[in-house]
Amino acid sequence: MRKLVFVAAALVGTMLLADDKVPSRFVVHEWGTFTSMQGSDGVVLEGLYHEEAELPKFVYRRSAQKYASAGIRMKMETPVIYFYSDVERKAQVRVDFPQGVMTQWYPQAWEFGPELAAEGQRPEATGGFLDWQEVSIVPDRGQAVPMPTVGKGDPWTFARETDSAFVRTSWGPKGTDEWEKYLFYRGLGTFDLPLEVNEDWGFLVIKNRGDQPIEHAFVLNVEGEKASFAPIPRLEAGQSTSQLKVPRGALSVQTNGEQLGKALENALVASGLYAKEASAMVRTWEKSYFHTPGTRVLYVVPRAWTEKLLPCTIDPKPDEWVRVLVGRVEVLGREHEARVAGWVRMLGSDDLAVRDEGTRGLASLGRFAEPNLRRALAQATDPEVKGRCEQLLEQLMPAR
Numbered sequence: 001m002r003k004l005v006f007v008a009a010a011l012v013g014t015m016l017l018a019d020d021k022v023p024s025r026f027v028v029h030e031w032g033t034f035t036s037m038q039g040s041d042g043v044v045l046e047g048l049y050h051e052e053a054e055l056p057k058f059v060y061r062r063s064a065q066k067y068a069s070a071g072i073r074m075k076m077e078t079p080v081i082y083f084y085s086d087v088e089r090k091a092q093v094r095v096d097f098p099q100g101v102m103t104q105w106y107p108q109a110w111e112f113g114p115e116l117a118a119e120g121q122r123p124e125a126t127g128g129f130l131d132w133q134e135v136s137i138v139p140d141r142g143q144a145v146p147m148p149t150v151g152k153g154d155p156w157t158f159a160r161e162t163d164s165a166f167v168r169t170s171w172g173p174k175g176t177d178e179w180e181k182y183l184f185y186r187g188l189g190t191f192d193l194p195l196e197v198n199e200d201w202g203f204l205v206i207k208n209r210g211d212q213p214i215e216h217a218f219v220l221n222v223e224g225e226k227a228s229f230a231p232i233p234r235l236e237a238g239q240s241t242s243q244l245k246v247p248r249g250a251l252s253v254q255t256n257g258e259q260l261g262k263a264l265e266n267a268l269v270a271s272g273l274y275a276k277e278a279s280a281m282v283r284t285w286e287k288s289y290f291h292t293p294g295t296r297v298l299y300v301v302p303r304a305w306t307e308k309l310l311p312c313t314i315d316p317k318p319d320e321w322v323r324v325l326v327g328r329v330e331v332l333g334r335e336h337e338a339r340v341a342g343w344v345r346m347l348g349s350d351d352l353a354v355r356d357e358g359t360r361g362l363a364s365l366g367r368f369a370e371p372n373l374r375r376a377l378a379q380a381t382d383p384e385v386k387g388r389c390e391q392l393l394e395q396l397m398p399a400r
Contacts (some may be wrong), residue, residue, distance in 0.1 A: 002278045003087055005065070008027035008358060010331075013128040015319060016033065022086045024085055024089075024318075025084075025085070025086075025213045025319045025320070026083075026084070026089065026091075026318045026319050027083070027084035027085070027318055027319060027320040027321075028081060028083055028084070028086050028139070028314060028318040028320070028321045028322070029082045029084070029164075029272070029273060029274065029277055029321075029322045029323075030079055030080065030081045030082070030312075030323045030324065030325075031079065031080060031268070031273060031277060031278075031280075031324050031325065031326075032076065032077065032078055032079025032080065032324065032326075033076070033077040033079075033182065033285065033325065033326050033327075033328055033379040034074055034077075034189075034193060034301060034309075034325055034326070034327045034328065035048065035074070035075040035076075035077055035328045036048065036074050036075070036152075036192070036193065036327075036328070036329055036330070037151075037329070037330040037331075037332065037368060037371045037372075038096070038196070038197050038329055038330070038331055038332065038343035039332050039337065039375050039378075040198065040199045040200065040331075040332055040333055040334045040337055041198060041225040041231060042196040042197060042198045042207070042344035043083075043165045044073045044192045045073065045206075045332075045371035045372075045374055045375055046071050046072060046073050046370075046371065046374060047068075047072065047370030047373075047374055048073060048074065048075045048368075048370075048371060048397075049064045049065065049067050049070075049073050049075070049188050049215055050367035050368075050369075050370060051064065051367060052288060052366070052367050053155075054122075054157070055104055055164065055214050056150050056154065056156050057062070058103050058106065058149065058355070059104050059105070059106045059184070060104065060106055060108055060109075061103060061104040061105075062101075062102075062103055062104075063103075063214075064103045064188060065398035066123050067101065067103075067123055067125045067188050068397050068398050069122060069397075070122070070123060070124060070125040070188070070190065071125070071190050072125060072188045072189065072190065073189065073190060073191065073192060074100070074188070074189035074190070074191055075186075075187075075188060076097070076100060076186060076187040076188070076189055076310075077185070077186055078184065078186060078284060079095075079159065079184070079185055079310070079353040080159050080182040080183065080184050081093070081139045081182055081183040081184075081312075082155070082162060082164035082165075082181070082182050083135075083164060083165045083167060083182075084163070084164055084165060084197065085137050085139060085165055086139055086152075086257070087378045088136065088137065088139065089136075089137050090130075090134050090135065090136055090137070090142075091134075091135050091137060091314055091315060091316060092133055092134060092135070092315040093131075093132045093133075093135050093248050093311045093312075093316070094129065094130065094131040094184060094260075094312070094313045095129065095130050095185060095310060095311075095313075096128070096129045096131070096310070096311045096312070097127075097129060097187050097189070097309070097310060098124065098126065098127065098309075098311070099125075099126055099189055099190050099309065100125055100128050100129075100188055100189035100190060100191070100309075101114065101123075101125045101126070101127070101128035101161055101185045101187055101188055102128045102129070102130050102185055102186070102187045103186055103187055103188055104184075104185065104186040104187075105111065105130055105183075105184060105185040105186070106178075106180060106183075106184045107132070107167065107169040107171065107172065107173065107178035107179075107183070108169060108171040109130045109131055109132050109133075109169075109178055109180060110131055110133035110134075110169075110171050111130075111131045111133070111373065112128075112129065112130050112131070112134055113127065113128065113129050114127045114128065117379055124147075125188050126190065127192050128187055130185055132169055132171075132183060133171075133219075134169075134170075135167050135168070135169055135183070136167065136168040136169070137165045137167060138166040138167075138168055138279060139165050139166075140163070140164065140165055140166055140181070142159075143380055144152060144289055145166055145179045146166075146177075146179055147160075147166075147179045147180055147181070148178075148180075154285045155283070158280045158283040158284045159181070159182060159184075159281075159284060160180075160181040160182075160276065160280075160281045161276060161280055161386070162181065162276040162277055162280055163274070163276060164181055164182060165181075166179055166305060167179070167180055167181070167182065167183060181242075184281060189309070191309065193208070193210075193212030193301065193327055194208055194209040194211075195206065195207070195208060195210070195214070195297070195299065195307065195327060195329060197297055197329050197331050199246070199295070199331050199332075199333040199334060200334060201305045201333070201334050201335065202242070202333070203244065203246065203336070204219060204243070204244045204245075204246055204247050204295075204297075204331070205240055205241060205242075205244070206219075206232060206235065206241045206242055206244070206297065207239075207241075207242065207245050207326040208235040208237060208238065208239050208240070209236075209301065210237055210305060211237050211304075212237055212302035212304050212305060212344050213230065213234060213235060213236045213237055213302065214234065214235040214299050214300070214302065214369035215270075215302075216267035216270065216299060217231070217235065217269075217297060217298065217299035217300070218231055218260060218263065218264065218297070218299070219232060219244065219246065219247060219295070219296075219297050220247070220248070220256075220260060220289070220290070220295070220296050220297075220298065221246050221247050221248060221294075221295045222249075222253060222256075222292060222293045222294060222295075223248070223249050223289065224249070225249075225252060225291070226248075226249025226250070226251065226252065226253065226255055226256075226341065227251060227252070227257070227290070228248055228249055228250040228251060228361045229242075229247055229256060229259070229260045229263075230244070230247045230332060231263065232244070232297070232299070240247070246295055246333070248259060253290070253291055255399070256290065257286060257289075257290030257291060260289075260290055260298070261282045261286060261290065264278075264282055264289075264326075264384065265278040265282050266277055266278075267365070268281060268282075268300070268323070268324055268326075271300050271322075271324045272322035272324055273324050279385055281326070285326075289328070293364075294330060294331070294336070295331040295336075296328060296329060296330050296331060297327075297328075297329040297331065298326055298327070298328055299326065299327045299329075300324060300325075300326060300327075301324075301325040301326065301327045303323055303324075305323050306323050307323070310323075311323075330368060332371075332372065332375055337375060337376070337379065339361070339374050340361070340362070340365070340372050340373075340375070340376050341351075341379065341380065342358075342361075343357075343358040343359075343361035343362050343383065344358065344362070344373075344376055344380075344385055344388050344392070345375055345382075345385055345388075345390055346358025346361070346364075347359065347388055348384060348388065362392070369392075369396060370393065372394050373389050373392050373393050373396070374393065375391065376389050377389035378392065
């Protein structure tokens with residue numbers, strides 16, 4: 001009889017523990033990218049408001065083109081915020097961007113700012129924020145929820161392939177609910193991150209001008225079908241590397257991307273992300289990071305820099321809160337700068353084939369054409385080349 005009483009008491013105790021007597025952990029993880037472009041002397045270039053690939057049509061946005069004259073030197077790309085909880089809960093979420101403006105987000109926020117500039121008024125890319133107010137966090141137990149559909153293989157789906165909870169907001173059209181696996185946002189900034197990269201005909205010197213160490217960094221070079229990368233040793237605050245040789249195409253672009261992708265995933269996990277989150281980030285940026293021609297430095301941004309640039313408020317405060325952003329510096333080496341100047345010069349040739357070569361070369365710059373042309377203009381000594389750069393830049397600017 002005493003044994004039965006003991007078993008019954010144990011069962012009751014277990015039921016009480018299961019009945020929310022043990023607090024559920026609330027975990028928040030975030031990843032994203034800061035992209036900038038620097039000349040061979042480390043000067044940060046303006047003109048980074050152009051888009052690389054169109055986001056799904058359901059994403060909310062304000063026109064990035066309106067900020068063409070706002071001195072945009074930093075593109076904040078694809079931060080996503082994941083929530084983990086084994087019970088349904090609500091949280092208030094707000095992200096501020098004091099030196100920038102939010103340009104895209106999903107689900108819809110309850111409020112965002114700053115207000116759009118009046119007609120004829122130059123917009124300032126400062127004082128940005130997104131306030132989702134109340135977000136419902138719903139554990140993913142395999143249930144069907146009405147998330148927006150995207151095409152097969154769309155990078156938007158990669159970020160969904162985690163064990164995070166669903167998020168639900170009520171600020172959709174006419175007050176409808178919107179569901180997703182994360183909160184997503186993007187923006188444009190007018191600031192510089194404290195990493196400076198100088199290039200001198202195939203050699204790099206990388207300086208950490210900030211007050212925090214950089215734990216994980218890589219330099220990558222892609223030329224045609226060949227690519228190579230090299231890890232950069234830990235950079236203490238205020239420290240510079242010795243002269244580093246730009247890695248040259250030892251591997252195929254595909255093989256190099258696979259190896260660097262795994263190394264970057266390991267760095268992201270070491271910085272606090274879950275393995276599936278790290279994989280999602282690398283897959284999202286695989287083509288842009290690893291296949292795009294050029295020289296670039298990728299590094300994990302110190303948490304203190306992220307907090308200063310992107311203050312985030314979550315209430316209730318999570319039990320665990322990880323924020324891992326990757327800095328991406330596109331490096332215009334001296335050889336590349338000379339090549340771009342040559343393409344601009346070719347446009348004035350009497351030879352049609354030469355003009356076509358210059359046109360194709362400039363077209364290959366894609367969304368980075370404007371900062372490249374700004375660099376060519378700043379370096380040009382030939383009045384004809386200067387004038388042609390100014391004309392090309394005028395064509396790139398949105399209609400007023």
